[in-house]
Amino acid sequence: MQGPSLWDAILAEIEKRIRRQQFHTWFRRIGVTDATAERLCLSVPNRFHKEWLESYYSSVIKESSAAVTGKSPEIELVVALSEGASAKAQPDEPGESGDPAPEEPSGRFTFSPIQTFDNFVVGPANRLSHAAAIAVVEAPGRAYNPLFIHGGVGLGKTHLLHAACQAFLAKHLRSRLLYTSCEEFVNDFVSAVQGGTVASLRARMRDLDFLVIDDIHFLARAERTQEEFFHTFNSLYNAHKQIILSSDSPPAEIPSLEERLVSRFKWGLVARIDAPTYETRLAIVRSKAALRGVDVPADVAEFIARNVTTNIRELEGALTRAVGYAALSNRPLNLALAHEALQDVLSSRPLVSIEDIARVVATRYNVKLSDLQGKRRSKSIALPRQVCMHIARRLTEYSLEEIGGFFGGRDHTTVMYADEKIAGLLKSDATLRAAVSEIQSSLTRPSARP
Ligand code: ADP
Numbered sequence: 526m527q528g529p530s531l532w533d534a535i536l537a538e539i540e541k542r543i544r545r546q547q548f549h550t551w552f553r554r555i556g557v558t559d560a561t562a563e564r565l566c567l568s569v570p571n572r573f574h575k576e577w578l579e580s581y582y583s584s585v586i587k588e589s590s591a592a593v594t595g596k597s598p599e600i601e602l603v604v605a606l607s608e609g610a611s612a613k614a615q616p617d618e619p620g621e622s623g624d625p626a627p628e629e630p631s632g633r634f635t636f637s638p639i640q641t642f643d644n645f646v647v648g649p650a651n652r653l654s655h656a657a658a659i660a661v662v663e664a665p666g667r668a669y670n671p672l673f674i675h676g677g678v679g680l681g682k683t684h685l686l687h688a689a690c691q692a693f694l695a696k697h698l699r700s701r702l703l704y705t706s707c708e709e710f711v712n713d714f715v716s717a718v719q720g721g722t723v724a725s726l727r728a729r730m731r732d733l734d735f736l737v738i739d740d741i742h743f744l745a746r747a748e749r750t751q752e753e754f755f756h757t758f759n760s761l762y763n764a765h766k767q768i769i770l771s772s773d774s775p776p777a778e779i780p781s782l783e784e785r786l787v788s789r790f791k792w793g794l795v796a797r798i799d800a801p802t803y804e805t806r807l808a809i810v811r812s813k814a815a816l817r818g819v820d821v822p823a824d825v826a827e828f829i830a831r832n833v834t835t836n837i838r839e840l841e842g843a844l845t846r847a848v849g850y851a852a853l854s855n856r857p858l859n860l861a862l863a864h865e866a867l868q869d870v871l872s873s874r875p876l877v878s879i880e881d882i883a884r885v886v887a888t889r890y891n892v893k894l895s896d897l898q899g900k901r902r903s904k905s906i907a908l909p910r911q912v913c914m915h916i917a918r919r920l921t922e923y924s925l926e927e928i929g930g931f932f933g934g935r936d937h938t939t940v941m942y943a944d945e946k947i948a949g950l951l952k953s954d955a956t957l958r959a960a961v962s963e964i965q966s967s968l969t970r971p972s973a974r975p
Pocket residue numbers: 639640644645646647651676677678679680681682683684685809812837838841
């Protein structure tokens with residue numbers, strides 16, 4: 526046995542050894558250029574994929590090959606097509622043979638196989654953005670145009686944008702997609718002005734089917750680029766081409782963004798991503814562990830999810846730290862080790878209790894603590910109480926039942942309702958948004974610790 530059938534047999538062995546999600550993410554897109562009992566030459570879509578396989582899966586590939594061939598073949602991974610130096614890379618999958626390589630910006634980009642819809646954990650804080658991103662891939666230019674996703678750092682905006690691009694490209698092989706960071710877009714425009722090539726940049730931009738610009742808030746202060754983007758936007762919009770934008774704040778709050786752009790950014794759907802709840806954080810820790818092929822005991826996953834509440838990038842960082850610490854010290858990953866590995870993360874982060882939240886909210890809204898915990902349901906008490914519940918869902922590890930219990934023995938559905946209601950209000954009510962973010966930051970500042 527050799528060639529593709531040998532590789533298929535090896536793949537079947539690999540599939541037995543790792544989890545489905547890992548297999549799907551890392552092995553589905555591998556091609557085989559040469560497979561014998563002595564040598565296995567595999568082609569992978571991009572450099573990132575290659576490095577990931579080398580770091581995490583070389584022993585699985587070796588074991589599985591040995592199980593099939595009885596020998597240990599030499600393994601070589603090659604990147605299918607050479608990558609360009611910038612994010613605007615070459616095709617990451619070879620087209621059908623004979624296809625002319627598509628021209629930039631219709632060229633393909635190197636997207637990470639992790640940043641897909643499959644690997645995106647959905648929870649109450651990102652459900653709308655996720656559903657909207659899927660909808661625009663299903664019905665580009667028709668579902669929501671533009672789709673504007675905003676939220677704080679590390680909450681998954683770029684992940685969703687990459688996922689949408691990858692899903693779109695999988696469905697529409699020949700379409701013209703451009704994914705770019707706003708910073709890069711501004712730079713491209715500035716160099717085009719300097720080099721006298723604005724016309725060709727403009728022509729390329731306006732000939733797209735799917736335009737995705739990450740971190741559009743970088744347009745602030747880039748006046749000429751705003752002007753240019755305004756015309757590109759109109760031209761794509763009028764041709765029913767899909768536009769997706771991400772930003773750290775809602776359109777109206779991007780400083781010095783022209784009013785006509787602010788209003789256009791609101792034409793489609795403006796979706797906000799909030800900080801994840803405890804349950805989502807836990808699911809993300811599990812998912813990231815599975816992708817790396819590491820077993821994380823339940824109490825360790827819970828410990829990380831409980832203690833790293835700010836954003837998902839830090840959550841991942843904490844997992845990486847714990848796993849790395851176990852490997853370096855050659856000890857099993859258990860709760861005691863996780864405590865040790867994450868010591869400084871924990872000491873710089875105050876533990877927030879429900880009482881702390883109630884106290885800060887009571888002061889801010891000028892109500893009595895006992896009222897928050899009491900039965901009264903007048904609006905002046907109910908709103909701050911709901912704010913408490915919403916914040917408790919984000920900053921603490923308490924369950925719905927425990928939170929309800931603290932606030933006058935209310936049941937878990939009341940807490941869920943309160944949380945969703947406030948999350949909904951935050952989308953439209955800037956005053957409430959400012960109040961909640963101020964309360965949250967005062968609670969998480971180290972000095973807020975008792
Ligand atoms: P942002 O662009 O909002 O700053 P990113 O998209 O870069 O954030 O996300 C930071 C990290 O968190 C990435 O590694 C991303 O894969 C991960 N991440 C964010 N949201 C999720 C999610 N819902 N499920 C799984 N991973 C996520």
